[in-house]
Amino acid sequence: MENETLFNEDAEPPGTMPGLVAAHDEVTNFFSSSENNTQPSPAKSKPERLYFPFKDSPRAKAFRKVFYPEITRIEWFDWRWQLQNAIRDAHTLDAIIGLSDNERQAMMNPSGDLPFAVTPYYASLITGLDPSAPLRRSVVPVVDECLHTKGEEEDPLCEDADSPVPGIVHRYPDRVLFLVTDICATYCRYCTRSRIFGRQHQCFIDTAKWERALDYIASNTNIRDVLLSGGDPLTLTDDKLEWLLSRLKAISHVEIIRIGTKAPAVLPQRITPALTSMLKKYHPLWMSIHVTHPDELTPEMSTACIRLADAGIPLGSQTVLLSGINDNVATMTRLMHGLMQIRVRPYYLYQCDPIPGSSHFRTPISKGLEIIQGLRGHTTGYAVPTYVVDAPGGGGKIPLLPEYAIGRDPDGLLMRNYEGRTFRYPDNAAESKDIH
């Protein structure tokens, strides 16, 4: 975790000059595009507090002063400003991080449909000139994305085959995935759902689609759990999100709602008091937060997660195992420990899905097992996520564990502990039952 502390800074008056990116011709106001395509009636209309009223970190403040000198602290902490000013082009990114030839070539000649965007906030985490920096590698394209290898598929998990209506994936009997938007604040280069994004930011939000999806959930009484995902549901406005939550809450057999998001890591400003006040009306509400590396665990993300936790939302983490980014025990331990400090319970560690152009991100399965072995027993049990492979072909998540049961002898089960020492458990319950 970064060794930064929150500090006092007086709010500045609103500025009048555009930011670095807002001034650029190629910037797409994708937030507006989502507004244009959706007209659900809000459950309740009320003024929203737009800014994230926290102290910013020395790192963010220094970055803002260099690259966005005309932008006030209030604008910087406004999640809408962050979305509207997401960096989308090579020229602007180059001015901030100094693109390598490889990155520049990949930015100018994109492969596939996955867009490029990073929020100015997240750009503040990838400054520096090292193209191998972990967070930079996770969001900045490289030419390796053009390399399609054996076994890679647009939809490796066959989600489309399990989609009874647009936006719903119904794989497991008692729960559904509800893809509510195709917009993210920052795009991960290894995204499993890269197929749903469009470079023109044609928004997936569509009232008719949402209604059909809600009808499907309402008419299938075995669905007790709905996971809102996308894209990132927290790119929706509070009103739109509340409209969805209230409709789901009104379905009597829906017992819990979950939200999958990367907003606390890439857009922590989104976690406003207005948002958490709204969310807490829809308990039991759970949240899975996508995190990649300890460099994301900034004071801003910490504040966002603690605010969500204070709203009574159980928080779990989801991390994709990525070659050269987080694929070692020390990095993963730091990440899991840091998450626990900000009240996020490590939940899943995913093997990277084989989407086209992702071979440079994928590790051997043995690497995931090695990391779990390096965590289990060496740290708090709560800090150990479940390592899963989402089975290509639509088999769902399959958990993998290192071998701890190493054999049997006449006296019981032989097991290896975290130190590699062997122990025997007298596994004779069956015989005991026979005797009694």
Ligand code: SF4
């Ligand atoms: S935040 Fe999630 S949905 Fe969005 S690009 Fe990253 S992995 Fe994909």
